[in-house]
Amino acid sequence: MIAAAEIPVHCAPFGVESRRPPAAVDSSSPLSDHELMLAVRGGNLDAMGELFERHHGPLFGYLTKLTGNRAAAEDILQNVFQRMLKYRHTYRDQGSFTAWMYHLGRRCSSDYFRKASHGPQAVDPADLEAHADDALGVDELAASTDDHALLRRALERLDRDDREVLLLSRLQELSFAEVANILECSVGAARVRAHRALRALRDHYFQLQKESLP
């Protein structure tokens, strides 16, 4: 179980949890992510559904690229939203929802990588069926040297930290300051790490491209 103490200082509860009644979500005018999350914090848990619809796609894309594994990305995605619900009271009045979400994503993916390093994970047979289309087919195998496949392999060759900072830095939803906050480092350090990771990715990518040539 995750102790509340694991939530970092910058995500710590902002003052006393609101005692206001649950905020209703007005469907006539779209609320911002921040307003929706405040509604969730205030007790309107259904508002989390709208946040999921808005953000699960980009977050899942990020997690898939980070882990290179769709099933793992789904597990992490689920854990992120579970923690959002569980730790909703830690969301700050002046917080950025996306930064908070990716911060939790970083936590959950770290847990995944730690567990993955300790041995194989149990697989539900239903998962195998659900992800059967992820296996490479004949056509996909033939096309496995295409740019996307090469780039995915190049990403896999990056250190996890490099992959993480590079992928976070390419997310439109996050400023560099937010990326730095998520990585718990200075903005300058985040920039340097992202640029170093980009160069490393470029080198791996072109190396793989050379290797794939007949």
Added chain:
Amino acid sequence: MNCPECIEQMAALAAGSLDEAAAVPVRAHLAACPDCQREYATLTRTLEKLDALPARPPSHRMRAALAGMIETEKLGQRDQAPFAASLRREADRPRRRAWLPAVLQMLGVAAVLAIGLLVGEREGEHKAEARELAAVRAKVDTMSQLVEQSVLQKRTDGDRLETVLTAASAPKPDERVIDGLINTMAFDPSVNVRLNALNGLYAHADQEVVRAGVLACLVRESNPLVQVSMIDFLVAAKAREAGPVLRKLAADDQVDADVRESARRAGELL
């Protein structure tokens, strides 16, 4: 600006994170240096390809899982009774047949995990684990807390499946384990876990609450395979009270053809 200085800055320029004042000398150098231009082009190409890397959406079960999580949190918020418990209360009322609960609130994930705790305690096969579970149980004094603990302990489909199989094979499961299996059958996002929870209930088909649970789940179930299995269960349990629901299913054009046919046959048999 010389080439090493330019190379130092060009990743930031390619990523669009260089401020304008710093970008001017880099651009000026690039305009005059073919080597650095080539270097810069490789970085921008890599970034374009990274940004264009496609990512398919996650499976639909993610939405179901989120809905379940929200309901579980609501359970903790409202301190309301779980699905199976509400069925049990209704079943315990003498001669009352309107047992269908008005509110379905319990998440199968949470429920199956709750029975994981209970079964783990009862079996006592792994003493260390049993002690740990006992310690957890000692800390919780409400059902919602129990569920919360369980969700965090066993999260993957594989873990929940294992828990269901263990619970289903328990020689003398108590009321709470059976309730857990019903809740799992009702709300778990995995078809496989739901089917195994249903199979685990065959041994208890003589209990009214179990038959009522399967019938209530049949109405809300969306997977045809699970629906057909539930209909088979009701036939095996000789649940005559299922007649109206089966007739309604058999006549519903929106329902899967195999399910309609199974419902029709079951209606005739019952």
